[in-house]
Amino acid sequence: MRFIYTRAFGIFSACVVVVAILSFMQTKGILDPIRVAALQSPRPVIILVENIVMPIKNFFSTLYQLKKIAQENNQLRSEVSTLQQNLTQYQQEALENDALRKELGFVKNTQLSLIPCTVLSENAFGLTDSIILNCGTNEGISEGQAIISQGYLVGKINYAGKNSSTGVLAISSNFSTDAAISQTGVNAIAKGSFGSGIILDQVPQNALLSKGSLVSTAGINENIPKGVLIGEVSDILSSGSDLFKRAALFSPIDFNNLSFVFVAKQ
Amino acid sequence: MKYFIYFIIIIGLIGFNIGLFNNLQIYGQIPNLLLLFSIYLCLEKKDFDFFFVAFFSGLLLDFFATNFFGGYTLSFLVVVFCLYLLINNLLVFELNWQVLSLLLLGSLLLMNSVLWLYGLLVFKLGLSSEYIGIKIYAAGILPEFFYNWIVLYPMYLFSDFVKKFIENLSAKRRGF
Numbered sequence: 001m002r003f004i005y006t007r008a009f010g011i012f013s014a015c016v017v018v019v020a021i022l023s024f025m026q027t028k029g030i031l032d033p034i035r036v037a038a039l040q041s042p043r044p045v046i047i048l049v050e051n052i053v054m055p056i057k058n059f060f061s062t063l064y065q066l067k068k069i070a071q072e073n074n075q076l077r078s079e080v081s082t083l084q085q086n087l088t089q090y091q092q093e094a095l096e097n098d099a100l101r102k103e104l105g106f107v108k109n110t111q112l113s114l115i116p117c118t119v120l121s122e123n124a125f126g127l128t129d130s131i132i133l134n135c136g137t138n139e140g141i142s143e144g145q146a147i148i149s150q151g152y153l154v155g156k157i158n159y160a161g162k163n164s165s166t167g168v169l170a171i172s173s174n175f176s177t178d179a180a181i182s183q184t185g186v187n188a189i190a191k192g193s194f195g196s197g198i199i200l201d202q203v204p205q206n207a208l209l210s211k212g213s214l215v216s217t218a219g220i221n222e223n224i225p226k227g228v229l230i231g232e233v234s235d236i237l238s239s240g241s242d243l244f245k246r247a248a249l250f251s252p253i254d255f256n257n258l259s260f261v262f263v264a265k266q
Numbered sequence: 267m268k269y270f271i272y273f274i275i276i277i278g279l280i281g282f283n284i285g286l287f288n289n290l291q292i293y294g295q296i297p298n299l300l301l302l303f304s305i306y307l308c309l310e311k312k313d314f315d316f317f318f319v320a321f322f323s324g325l326l327l328d329f330f331a332t333n334f335f336g337g338y339t340l341s342f343l344v345v346v347f348c349l350y351l352l353i354n355n356l357l358v359f360e361l362n363w364q365v366l367s368l369l370l371l372g373s374l375l376l377m378n379s380v381l382w383l384y385g386l387l388v389f390k391l392g393l394s395s396e397y398i399g400i401k402i403y404a405a406g407i408l409p410e411f412f413y414n415w416i417v418l419y420p421m422y423l424f425s426d427f428v429k430k431f432i433e434n435l436s437a438k439r440r441g442f
Contacts, residue, residue, distance in 0.1 A: 026336070027393065
């Protein structure tokens with residue numbers, strides 16, 4: 001305990017007492033002006049040092065973060081790719097939804113017995129004039145049955161497998177069916193015409209045929225129900241000297257982009 | 267005059283501490299240049315200037331800290347006083363990096379212990395609404411020691427320079 005009598009202990013004790021007094025003064029807020037001055041006093045040094053250090057720190061910080069930035073970049077690229085895929089899917093689903101809504105409008109208002117089918121293979125680029133459906137004999141499909149979309153005749157089944165079937169489109173030159181002009185009930189033949197649309201042929205010369213006349217199926221063919229719309233007369237192709245009248249039919253259906261169709265059961 | 271120089275050095279060191287090392291933290295720790303400077307002055311065994319430096323260094327740190335006032339001043343004073351007792355009464359050693367490292371570690375442990383005890387005391391007395399737990403001090407002690415150890419030699423050179431500068435100044439004033 002000899003150190004108690006030393007000068008160092010005396011100074012130390014005095015300092016401790018001063019600290020106690022200063023602490024008391026601080027609690028009373030007496031030291032606040034000194035505190036403000038003390039906080040401001042090293043400011044010039046801090047600013048000077050920071051001005052030198054910060055650019056160097058930023059440089060090395062950027063270098064250090066390059067790897068992280070590259071990783072983030074890769075991750076973001078991956079996310080963008082996923083989102084683009086999702087967007088494509090959503091757009092596809094929106095289109096399907098749109099097509100289904102149109103089909104639903106027709107289904108609600110018809111008395112026909114319909115089998116819903118998805119188009120597996122579209123008539124891409126209009127090259128084949130045929131479509132492949134995901135339903136076959138298992139679902140009740142048979143050859144010759146009418147394929148309908150949004151209430152319009154779009155073709156007929158020319159091959160029916162167990163689980164899939166092939167249909168020839170109404171715009172194909174291999175397609176033909178009986179037809180009737182709705183206004184007069186005169187029978188005729190509707191047939192495809194090498195990708196240029198549907199032609200109404202074999203209309204008697206004395207029959208009334210004008211632009212805008214609606215043409216539907218006549219019901220002569222037992223596989224194709226009567227009264228299914230084929231299209232409307234858009235142009236009269238024959239002249240007065242021809243044996244029969246011919247007309248071009250307009251169908252609002254996009255034959256190259258069919259997604260869902262119905263096959264009509266008799 | 268020398269006390270004025272010490273005061274300027276203390277302000278410069280705290281400015282350096284904040285300006286430089288606040289931007290170069292290791293595990294949230296920065297070196298305590300003021301403590302190192304006080305320790306070096308204490309090891310000189312010539313006078314009691316280290317009390318002045320420790321007192322004002324602690325006071326300035328207390329103004330900057332959010333803890334209850336007086337913790338740093340008291341801990342600095344305790345550290346330099348214990349160090350003074352140790353090197354003057356108990357220990358005979360040669361100043362090398364091993365001894366300095368050991369003294370640094372001991373000083374940091376003592377400083378943090380006093381800070382913790384002081385915080386606990388003022389908390390128990392109802393003078394402060396919060397105190398920093400021992401676990402927080404313990405968790406920071408190794409990185410704090412490591413960072414202080416890195417600047418140990420530069421600070422030794424700086425303290426040596428300051429000592430020689432003040433000695434020269436005193437000699438000139440005495441007419442030598």
